[in-house]
Amino acid sequence: MKHSTLVRTVKLGISSLLLHKLRSLLTTLGVLFGTSSVIAMLAIGEGASEEAQEQIRQLGSRNVILRSIKPREDFATGGGQSVRVLSYGLTEEDLGRIAETFPGVARVVPVREIYEEVRFSDRMLNPRVMATLPVYRDVTGRVVSEGRFLTDQDEQGVANVCVLSYEASRYLFPVTSPIGEEIKIGADYYTVVGTTLDRVRQQSDLAGAGKSSSEVFIPLETGRKWYGNMQVKLRAGSREMEEVELHEIVVEVEDPANVELVANACREMLKRNHKQSDYEIVVPLELLMRAEETKRIFNIVLGSIASISLLVGGIGIMNVMLATVTERTREIGIRRALGAKRRHIVSQFLVECVVLSVGGGLLGVALGLATPLVVEHYAEMRTIITPTAPILAFLISSGVGVLFGIYPAWRAATMDPVDALRHE
Amino acid sequence: MSEASRVPVAELIGVTREYRMGQNLVRALDDFSFTFGRGEYWAVMGSSGSGKSTLLNVLGCIDRPTGGDYKVDGISTARLADDELSEVRSRKLGFVFQSYNLIPQLNVLENIMVPLFYQDDPPEDGEERARKLAERVGLAKRLDHKPTELSGGQQQRVAIARALVNQPALILADEATGNLDSATALEILALFDELHAEGRTIVLVTHEPDVGERAQHVLRLKDGRIESVKRGQRNAAGAGA
Ligand SMILES: Nc1ncnc2c1ncn2[C@@H]1O[C@H](COP(=O)(O)OP(=O)(O)OP(=O)(O)O)[C@@H](O)[C@H]1O
Ligand SMILES: [Mg+2]
Numbered sequence: 001m002k003h004s005t006l007v008r009t010v011k012l013g014i015s016s017l018l019l020h021k022l023r024s025l026l027t028t029l030g031v032l033f034g035t036s037s038v039i040a041m042l043a044i045g046e047g048a049s050e051e052a053q054e055q056i057r058q059l060g061s062r063n064v065i066l067r068s069i070k071p072r073e074d075f076a077t078g079g080g081q082s083v084r085v086l087s088y089g090l091t092e093e094d095l096g097r098i099a100e101t102f103p104g105v106a107r108v109v110p111v112r113e114i115y116e117e118v119r120f121s122d123r124m125l126n127p128r129v130m131a132t133l134p135v136y137r138d139v140t141g142r143v144v145s146e147g148r149f150l151t152d153q154d155e156q157g158v159a160n161v162c163v164l165s166y167e168a169s170r171y172l173f174p175v176t177s178p179i180g181e182e183i184k185i186g187a188d189y190y191t192v193v194g195t196t197l198d199r200v201r202q203q204s205d206l207a208g209a210g211k212s213s214s215e216v217f218i219p220l221e222t223g224r225k226w227y228g229n230m231q232v233k234l235r236a237g238s239r240e241m242e243e244v245e246l247h248e249i250v251v252e253v254e255d256p257a258n259v260e261l262v263a264n265a266c267r268e269m270l271k272r273n274h275k276q277s278d279y280e281i282v283v284p285l286e287l288l289m290r291a292e293e294t295k296r297i298f299n300i301v302l303g304s305i306a307s308i309s310l311l312v313g314g315i316g317i318m319n320v321m322l323a324t325v326t327e328r329t330r331e332i333g334i335r336r337a338l339g340a341k342r343r344h345i346v347s348q349f350l351v352e353c354v355v356l357s358v359g360g361g362l363l364g365v366a367l368g369l370a371t372p373l374v375v376e377h378y379a380e381m382r383t384i385i386t387p388t389a390p391i392l393a394f395l396i397s398s399g400v401g402v403l404f405g406i407y408p409a410w411r412a413a414t415m416d417p418v419d420a421l422r423h424e
Numbered sequence: 425m426s427e428a429s430r431v432p433v434a435e436l437i438g439v440t441r442e443y444r445m446g447q448n449l450v451r452a453l454d455d456f457s458f459t460f461g462r463g464e465y466w467a468v469m470g471s472s473g474s475g476k477s478t479l480l481n482v483l484g485c486i487d488r489p490t491g492g493d494y495k496v497d498g499i500s501t502a503r504l505a506d507d508e509l510s511e512v513r514s515r516k517l518g519f520v521f522q523s524y525n526l527i528p529q530l531n532v533l534e535n536i537m538v539p540l541f542y543q544d545d546p547p548e549d550g551e552e553r554a555r556k557l558a559e560r561v562g563l564a565k566r567l568d569h570k571p572t573e574l575s576g577g578q579q580q581r582v583a584i585a586r587a588l589v590n591q592p593a594l595i596l597a598d599e600a601t602g603n604l605d606s607a608t609a610l611e612i613l614a615l616f617d618e619l620h621a622e623g624r625t626i627v628l629v630t631h632e633p634d635v636g637e638r639a640q641h642v643l644r645l646k647d648g649r650i651e652s653v654k655r656g657q658r659n660a661a662g663a664g665a
Pocket of ligand 1: 443444445451452470471472473474475476477479
């Protein structure tokens with residue numbers, strides 16, 4: 001009996017709302033947009049932060065990365081009129097100090113970058129060519145997809161071999177397998193012995209090749225032997241000579257708890273030994289923590305926006321409901337005269353509010369789920385819809401209906417039946 | 425049937441209904457005592473402002489007296505809570521209003537069933553009853569019409585069917601023919617005559633002398649008091665002029 005009473009009340013509520021279709025629709029808009037924007041923004045924010053965190057994680061949360069950076073012009077050494085020679089950056093000495101004297105360090109990997117173009121037949125690419133040790137793969141968590149990575153024999157034999165990243169191999173070898181092929185780095189030929197998986201799955205297609213994630217690895221000794229420390233860099237039309245011993249040092253820390261300690265030790269050491277600030281220190285763990293903090297703040301801001309928009313939606317419903325109650329005063333009087341108890345009147349109007357807000361909530365969930373798909377498709381942004389977001393948004397929007405319906409419903413129920421009947 | 429054998433359906437015992445208008449105290453009912461017996465058909469008459477509507481509202485339990493007690497079908501209402509009073513309305517009373525007062529979003533059948541909907545323990549055969557009543561008032565073919573699709577007379581028939589659906593002890597009508605043309609009014613009055621013939625208790629407020637004439641008894645009010653009581657034949661089935 002109880003069940004059929006509820007069904008009847010809901011049916012009645014819907015039929016009353018359908019008497020004023022446009023008004024009911026407009027009333028739900030507040031809740032609709034509130035709900036959908038919360039879901040959409042959460043999905044976009046979650047996607048962005050997930051992407052950022054994945055990038056940081058791939059740098060290795062146990063790693064401290066030291067990088068050479070070109071100092072600002074006014075500190076630059078050398079500087080003849082004809083050819084400028086810039087000498088800066090991390091040195092073999094820095095590497096030695098970290099490897100030998102720092103406690104808590106597991107492995108240290110040097111990286112040299114070679115400023116050369118890479119060619120295969122008529123295809124040309126400007127990847128990051130890195131001369132490094134075999135252990136680089138392990139420390140930075142790269143995964144071999146085909147063939148193998150660099151080995152100690154390559155290193156000892158100063159072999160002319162190379163490993164291509166997914167991006168690089170896909171551009172240079174769109175159809176065939178690159179393994180065993182000879183590619184040209186600058187003026188020399190190298191045999192491709194392996195490929196690595198792409199790091200961050202990026203949606204950029206061929207147009208993006210030659211950018212960030214295309215990498216070519218060669219043995220450290222090979223790089224040292226053929227290219228030396230002095231390299232010519234073509235930049236914005238002008239020629240520059242650069243002298244850099246090491247472009248990057250990746251320090252792997254044994255215990256994740258000591259990452260900060262090691263990072264500070266590196267900072268101290270470099271400060272003491274470098275006259276100019278020609279290096280930077282990247283601590284992925286710190287970045288990760290900062291990213292998490294940013295995400296937390298983002299969620300708080302989002303939560304406030306969401307509550308404000310739902311509040312506004314709720315006030316909209318209350319406003320319309322108060323007008324409806326006044327408009328239907330006579331109906332309330334009739335129902336009371338025919339035996340309706342106060343709770344019947346309360347539930348009648350409360351049900352209408354809940355139907356409005358649940359309707360708005362459902363439409364909002366639908367719109368909120370659709371928006372990230374559109375964003376993902378057109379803006380090439382990753383979005384993540386966590387299952388809690390739509391459920392929570394829906395529950396809150398229904399709650400808003402009840403909360404903001406209480407007052408109008410109470411007003412309706414406490415009317416004097418005689419006065420209500422007399423109402424025009 | 426003798427005077428002593430009357431079974432009281434509505435008993436007013438020293439009922440007072442006061443309205444305070446600023447400084448003034450208006451007594452719409454002034455120490456009013458009267459008994460309406462089972463099966464009687466009363467017309468309540470009197471000049472405007474004499475307290476007819478107030479009396480009907482008190483009889484209908486939608487207005488509470490400020491003094492005295494009112495018993496409907498043996499139940500004393502003075503101490504009833506709001507919910508209990510509502511239950512009394514949905515079980516014991518049937519209302520017919522001047523302006524029909526149907527609920528616009530409901531169809532004819534649903535409108536007739538409204539009083540049952542609010543009973544604590546509604547009967548199982550509610551819909552069947554409503555259909556029979558609709559047939560009885562000649563609206564069997566219009567069960568799913570909305571009130572706006574009906575004429576005034578038809579709407580008032582629906583209202584009468586609605587007033588009967590809970591098999592009330594007392595039927596109350598305030599100017600039930602006030603909005604109708606005279607031919608339609610006569611049809612409605614004929615319906616009341618039928619109900620009276622079936623033994624139902626009816627209290628009908630009216631301004632019009634010829635409507636008052638058709639009733640079995642006439643109660644005249646003046647300034648919230650009884651001015652006169654005119655009793656007709658005892659068991660006048662289809663009492664006519
Ligand atoms: N809500 C109210 N507030 C103040 N005074 C009221 C109220 N309702 C009725 N009265 C007063 O009570 C008295 C009786 O009113 P009532 O409506 O019962 O008269 P009536 O006999 O039905 O008149 P009419 O024939 O015009 O309908 C009147 O003097 C009226 O002014
Ligand atoms: Mg009146």
